[in-house]
Amino acid sequence: MLSVxxxxxxxxxxxxxxxxxxTDEWSECLTLIAQHEDRAAFTxxxxxxxxxxxxxxLSGSTLSANHADxxxxxxxxxxxxxxxxxxxxxxxASTWIYTIARNCRTDLYRRLQKFDTPLxxxxxxxSQDSEEAFMLLHQKRSRDRIRTLIKDLPPxxxxxxxxxxxxxxxxxxxxxxxxxxxxxxxxxxxLALQKLEIQLER
Amino acid sequence: xxxxxxxxxxxxxDLITEFAAGSLPLAQSACVxxxxxxxxxCQQTAGQLADLGANLFEAQxxxxxxxxxxHAVLARLxxxxxxxxxxxxxxxxxxxxxxxxxxxxxxxxxxWKNIGATLRISYLKTGDPDHEVALYHIRAGGRIPQHTxxxxxxxxxxxxxxxxxxxxxxxxxxxxxxxDDVHAPTALQxxxxxxxxxxxxxxxxxxxxxxxxxxxxxxxxx
Ligand SMILES: [Zn+2]
Numbered sequence: 380m381l382s383v384x385x386x387x388x389x390x391x392x393x394x395x396x397x398x399x400x401x402t403d404e405w406s407e408c409l410t411l412i413a414q415h416e417d418r419a420a421f422t423x424x425x426x427x428x429x430x431x432x433x434x435x436x437l438s439g440s441t442l443s444a445n446h447a448d449x450x451x452x453x454x455x456x457x458x459x460x461x462x463x464x465x466x467x468x469x470x471x472a473s474t475w476i477y478t479i480a481r482n483c484r485t486d487l488y489r490r491l492q493k494f495d496t497p498l499x500x501x502x503x504x505x506s507q508d509s510e511e512a513f514m515l516l517h518q519k520r521s522r523d524r525i526r527t528l529i530k531d532l533p534p535x536x537x538x539x540x541x542x543x544x545x546x547x548x549x550x551x552x553x554x555x556x557x558x559x560x561x562x563x564x565x566x567x568x569x570l571a572l573q574k575l576e577i578q579l580e581r
Numbered sequence: 582x583x584x585x586x587x588x589x590x591x592x593x594x595d596l597i598t599e600f601a602a603g604s605l606p607l608a609q610s611a612c613v614x615x616x617x618x619x620x621x622x623c624q625q626t627a628g629q630l631a632d633l634g635a636n637l638f639e640a641q642x643x644x645x646x647x648x649x650x651x652h653a654v655l656a657r658l659x660x661x662x663x664x665x666x667x668x669x670x671x672x673x674x675x676x677x678x679x680x681x682x683x684x685x686x687x688x689x690x691x692x693w694k695n696i697g698a699t700l701r702i703s704y705l706k707t708g709d710p711d712h713e714v715a716l717y718h719i720r721a722g723g724r725i726p727q728h729t730x731x732x733x734x735x736x737x738x739x740x741x742x743x744x745x746x747x748x749x750x751x752x753x754x755x756x757x758x759x760x761d762d763v764h765a766p767t768a769l770q771x772x773x774x775x776x777x778x779x780x781x782x783x784x785x786x787x788x789x790x791x792x793x794x795x796x797x798x799x800x801x802x803x
Contacts, residue, residue, distance in 0.1 A: 418655065425651050430643030437644060448650055455654045460662045470628075474635040481603040481634065489607070489708075496607060496708025497682050503610040505601070505627040506618055514625060522632045529636050544602045544637045550595060552604070565595055572594065577629045579594055580622040 405472035406465070413462040425455055432480050438545040439484060441491075450487055454480045468515060471522055478504065484547065521576065528575050536571035539564060590754040591623050592616060601630035608712035611679050612735045612779045616755040618677065680739075680777070683707060683714070688775075691716065699723025699768075713780045719743060719768035727765035732782030734758045741774035743767060 408424045411417035429451050436447035457479050465475050482500035489496065532540070542553045550568065554561040572578070592600070592613050599605040600613045617623045676687070683705040684691055693701040699720040707714050719725060721741070735757050742751040745764040750756060758764065760782070768774035 416658075418658070421658070422651065422655070425654065429646040429650065431638055431641055433644040433646050434641040435638060438641070447644075448646075451646060451650060452654050452657075456657055456660070459654075459658055471632065471635060473639055474632050477635040477638040478631055480638070485603045494607070494708050494710070497685075498607060498611060498679065498707060500603065500610075502679055502682065503607065503614045504603075505614065505624065505631060514621070518625065518628055518632075521629050525629065525633055525636055529633070529640075540633070541637055543598065543604070544634045545641060547602060547604045549599055549604045568598060569594065572598070572633075575633060577594075577626065577633060579591065579597075580625045581591060 403472065405476070406467040409458075409462045409465045409472055409475070410467070412459060413465065421455075421459055424458065428458075428476055429455060435480055435545060436484060439488070439547050442484075442487070446487065446491070450480075450483060453487075454483045457483065474522075481547075525575050525577070532571055532574060536567050536574070539567045540571050543568060590748075590750055590756055591620060592755050592757070594626070596757070597623060597626050598630055601627050601634060606709055606712060608707045608709035608714045608779045609735060611683075611707060611714070612737050612777060613755070615677055615679060615737050615739075615777065616753060619753040688716075693718065697726065700725055711781055713778075715778050715780075717774075717776045717778055719766070719774045719776075721768055721773050722770045724765060724767045727763060729763045730758055730760050730780070730782065732760055732780060735779040737777045739775045739777055741772040742769045743774045743776070744769065 405424065405427070408417075408420040411420035412424075432451045432454050433447050436442050436450045437444075442450065454476075458476060461479070465472070482504055485500035489500075529537070539553065539557075542548055542556065543550070546553075546556075548556065550564050551561055553559075554564045557564070596605070596609075596613060597617075600610055600617075605613065617627050676684075691703040693703045695701045700723060701718045703716045703718070705714045705716065716739075717725070719741075735755070736750075737756075738750050738752050738754045740752060742749060742754075743766045744750065745766045747764070749769070
């Protein structure tokens with residue numbers, strides 16, 4: 380079994396890389412925050428991501444502008460506090476940040492509905508535990524592919540995906556919202572995923 | 582962490598998509614994540630679906646955020662971090678973290694309700710108002726009375742295994758049964774079986790000997 384060598388612990392500063400490590404701007408920011416508590420890097424990250432988080436908060440429909448701001452604050456603070464757990468070998472910075480925003484939004488919904496639960500959204504979310512080089516490479520390829528292919532999705536499929544993800548609605552809720560049969564929603568999602576080459580790996 | 586070679590039954594792509602998009606109800610998410618953390622295949626799919634989410638997230642039309650918000654956050658950066666962020670690796674062997682959280686202890690601390698000689702049930706409190714979550718403990722070779730579902734039942738095998746007319750299921754396997762699927766699962770002969778079940782409507786026993794129980798089987802959400 381292959382495993383990635385010297386991945387998770389410190390690689391001594393230099394962001395350069397010849398082994399395929401991600402060195403995009405946002406992962407650099409996260410690294411600077413983790414290693415140097417760099418507020419300038421945090422501010423850059425904030426200016427890019429906070430407006431996206433606000434859009435994300437508001438597209439969930441039921442949140443007020445105040446709650447949306449509260450959510451942005453909470454997520455950005457978490458990004459700062461958890462930056463040390465970010466591992467550029469395992470995840471894209473944007474995916475890591477999106478996941479935090481998604482979990483915080485879910486928890487906020489549940490708090491507002493007075494849900495009394497011992498589980499947070501993070502407790503029941505996916506763990507990125509794999510250390511296998513093959514898997515990581517595979518994941519990276521698929522990430523690049525999604526980024527390219529998503530531009531060519533037919534509008535109605537892109538629209539459904541946005542409903543599913545950004546509005547955070549179940550397939551049945553999307554169906555009710557758009558006044559479409561559930562089967563139509565499911566098959567549009569399925570077609571879209573097929574085009575993006577996302578499939579069950581078994 | 583994952584000894585997953587034998588897992589043969591997985592959640593469908595729809596379900597993993599709702600899971601990755603964060604729209605799946607809490608109790609169902611818990612069940613799906615227990616499978617995913619055990620199954621490298623579904624982990625990979627879930628990872629791709631999260632990457633898709635990030636792409637859609639970045640493609641949104643940004644909504645301007647006031648600078649006062651930035652300053653409010655900057656002013657809070659020196660706050661003490663919550664302790665659990667330090668090392669959130671819960672890779673201990675044995676009972677998965679989610680279950681430990683729900684059981685507030687070990688299997689032996691649970692309160693069980695016996696149903697016949699071979700089955701006992703322990704209800705877990707997740708706070709999800711629309712779903713009942715329970716552990717089913719079936720003795721080796723024991724049979725659950727034939728029943729049907731009024732809603733959707735998700736099952737995850739935690740220990741041992743069981744079989745029904747459609748197949749046999751082992752540790753980590755994930756199943757969904759819809760309303761009106763009738764089945765009578767039997768635990769494997771070799772060992773006891775423990776499953777996690779998530780229901781959105783109460784079970785209904787069809788076996789006449791157990792029908793008297795139906796009025797008592799109300800959905801328990803806490
Ligand atoms: Zn699986």
